[in-house]
Amino acid sequence: MNRNEEQARVVREAERFAVAELGRDRTGHDGYHVRRVAKMAERLAAEEGADAFVCAVAAWLHDVADEKLNESKDSGMRKVADWLSGQPIADGERAHILEIIATMSYNGGANPPMRTPEGRVVQDADRLDAVGAIAIARTFVYAGWKGDMMHDPDLPPRERMTPEEYRRGRSTAINHFHEKLLKLKDLMNTKTARRIAEERHAYMERYLERFMQEWEGLD
Ligand code: ADP
Numbered sequence: 606m607n608r609n610e611e612q613a614r615v616v617r618e619a620e621r622f623a624v625a626e627l628g629r630d631r632t633g634h635d636g637y638h639v640r641r642v643a644k645m646a647e648r649l650a651a652e653e654g655a656d657a658f659v660c661a662v663a664a665w666l667h668d669v670a671d672e673k674l675n676e677s678k679d680s681g682m683r684k685v686a687d688w689l690s691g692q693p694i695a696d697g698e699r700a701h702i703l704e705i706i707a708t709m710s711y712n713g714g715a716n717p718p719m720r721t722p723e724g725r726v727v728q729d730a731d732r733l734d735a736v737g738a739i740a741i742a743r744t745f746v747y748a749g750w751k752g753d754m755m756h757d758p759d760l761p762p763r764e765r766m767t768p769e770e771y772r773r774g775r776s777t778a779i780n781h782f783h784e785k786l787l788k789l790k791d792l793m794n795t796k797t798a799r800r801i802a803e804e805r806h807a808y809m810e811r812y813l814e815r816f817m818q819e820w821e822g823l824d
Pocket residue numbers: 632633671709710711712713731734735740743744745747748753771776777778781
């Protein structure tokens with residue numbers, strides 16, 4: 606097998622592993638979420654000149670380590686590291702993939718900027734799935750899973766919160782737009798993602814306007 610074939614095989618294996626791990630997760634991180642992120646990461650990598658292999662593997666694996674789906678972030682990272690160590694990947698690439706996965710989460714906006722072009726690409730690809738029509742659907746599914754209401758006018762969006770409050774505090778689906786989704790457009794790392802986010806963002810704003818209009822019993 607030449608290097609390209611070997612890399613293509615690792616990407617396919619990463620896909621199988623991620624889909625088996627995430628399956629029918631209901632927190633917005635199902636197999637189809639990672640599939641969309643991997644496709645978008647490939648597209649952004651090509652446009653931004655980032656390493657397509659590192660981006661693809663990191664994208665497929667990025668939610669396997671999610672703290673919501675594991676006992677702890679450490680045990681999730683260990684699961685990914687163990688899997689990677691069984692694959693024919695150079696040490697530097699393996700460390701790079703792990704670094705991306707460990708640092709890319711939104712985390713209530715508390716994490717520092719990504720260090721490498723590949724990290725910026727994968728983070729943008731993940732964030733783009735939280736902006737637009739699919740993002741709207743994911744947010745309502747997540748709120749239902751968490752036991753939050755879709756909207757509660759007596760519970761205003763939180764302006765500042767610790768990562769712990771962001772994750773566990775009581776909120777609503779509509780608040781989540783203000784607490785996270787509407788902020789993402791300005792946080793994109795790459796030009797391509799920023800352009801895609803602009804249009805998806807405008808669509809979410811139109812959606813929220815209509816939601817409030819109907820909430821008040823208007824047309
Ligand atoms: P990350 O892994 O980047 O920190 P999250 O796991 O917090 O992102 O969120 C993934 C997606 O799940 C969000 O983009 C959003 O659509 C949905 N989501 C996360 N937290 C909430 C929440 N508190 N209320 C509603 N939807 C949420």
